[in-house]
Amino acid sequence: MATTETFQITPEQAELYEERFVPALFAHWVDAVLDAADVRAGQDVLDVACGTGIVARHAAERVGATGHVTGLDLNQAMLAVAARRGPDLTWQQGDVAALPFEDGSFDAVTCQSAAMFFPDVVGALREMGRVTRPGGKVAVQVFDLREDQPAYGPWIAMVGRHAGADAVRMLGTYWVHGDRELMCERCAAAGLRVTAIHNHERPATFPSVEAMVLTEVNATPLADRLSQAELEAIVADSYAIYEPFRTESEEQLTIPLTGYVLVATPE
Numbered sequence: 664m665a666t667t668e669t670f671q672i673t674p675e676q677a678e679l680y681e682e683r684f685v686p687a688l689f690a691h692w693v694d695a696v697l698d699a700a701d702v703r704a705g706q707d708v709l710d711v712a713c714g715t716g717i718v719a720r721h722a723a724e725r726v727g728a729t730g731h732v733t734g735l736d737l738n739q740a741m742l743a744v745a746a747r748r749g750p751d752l753t754w755q756q757g758d759v760a761a762l763p764f765e766d767g768s769f770d771a772v773t774c775q776s777a778a779m780f781f782p783d784v785v786g787a788l789r790e791m792g793r794v795t796r797p798g799g800k801v802a803v804q805v806f807d808l809r810e811d812q813p814a815y816g817p818w819i820a821m822v823g824r825h826a827g828a829d830a831v832r833m834l835g836t837y838w839v840h841g842d843r844e845l846m847c848e849r850c851a852a853a854g855l856r857v858t859a860i861h862n863h864e865r866p867a868t869f870p871s872v873e874a875m876v877l878t879e880v881n882a883t884p885l886a887d888r889l890s891q892a893e894l895e896a897i898v899a900d901s902y903a904i905y906e907p908f909r910t911e912s913e914e915q916l917t918i919p920l921t922g923y924v925l926v927a928t929p930e
């Protein structure tokens with residue numbers, strides 16, 4: 664599905680993304696991605712759409728001193744945070760549609776929680792395959808369809824009742840690659856052979872319901888798309904929707920999220 668949503672955010676939002684959203688949600692998927700890509704000592708690894716660099720930093724720990732990790736992202740604000748947190752890695756601004764690397768440059772190419780923002784996902788997969796050496800691995804993590812998300816699904820429907828179409832389109836984008844068969848067809852069209860699909864459920868954990876809403880809004884492109892009144896209405900209604908997920912203590916919120924990591928190799 665084509666989309667014009669590319670998750671472009673400001674320097675302030677990128678800081679909040681790293682501080683709040685990464686530990687709450689994205690950090691929980693990193694091991695699944697790196698295990699699927701079989702990232703090992705001595706390898707050259709590319710993390711596409713690296714954001715603030717959570718996958719790339721962990722990949723660097725695995726490849727060690729004899730390997731190297733490059734993180735690429737469209738967004739300079741994300742890369743500025745990444746460079747501060749991981750000064751020894753290579754960070755490069757660029758578009759997955761035309762990766763600035765020679766054919767077969769990397770042993771493994773990873774892409775976490777970002778393929779839904781690529782307008783031409785087949786073209787992106789083709790580029791990821793092109794820069795992977797023969798026999799190397801491309802590992803792409805995406806989330807399941809919105810209707811298969813027990814907590815996020817109803818929450819987005821509620822947000823849709825308060826917010827404008829732009830906000831809902833942004834929130835709907837995360838789930839557009841949940842159809843595994845379709846993703847396999849896209850890989851075939853991109854010249855990639857799928858070798859495995861690993862299904863996972865990982866929690867998104869927030870200190871409170873309000874913290875969840877403020878993170879979703881202020882650390883993403885949603886910030887500019889909601890009025891204060893809409894935001895307050897969304898916070899108020901979120902307590903009822905998330906009641907079943909407020910575990911451990913009254914305040915803490917743990918939302919289950921499902922998705923998968925697809926592993927492919929260049930044909």
Ligand SMILES: C[S@@+](CC[C@H](N)C(=O)[O-])C[C@H]1O[C@@H](n2cnc3c(N)ncnc32)[C@H](O)[C@@H]1O
Binds near residue numbers: 689714741
């Ligand atoms: C939700 S963030 C995920 C970031 C990171 N992979 C993580 O797990 O934290 C999506 C990222 O995709 C990047 N992005 C979107 N379109 C892109 C493109 N065409 N090429 C490279 N990066 C892109 C955005 O700039 C953003 O950093």
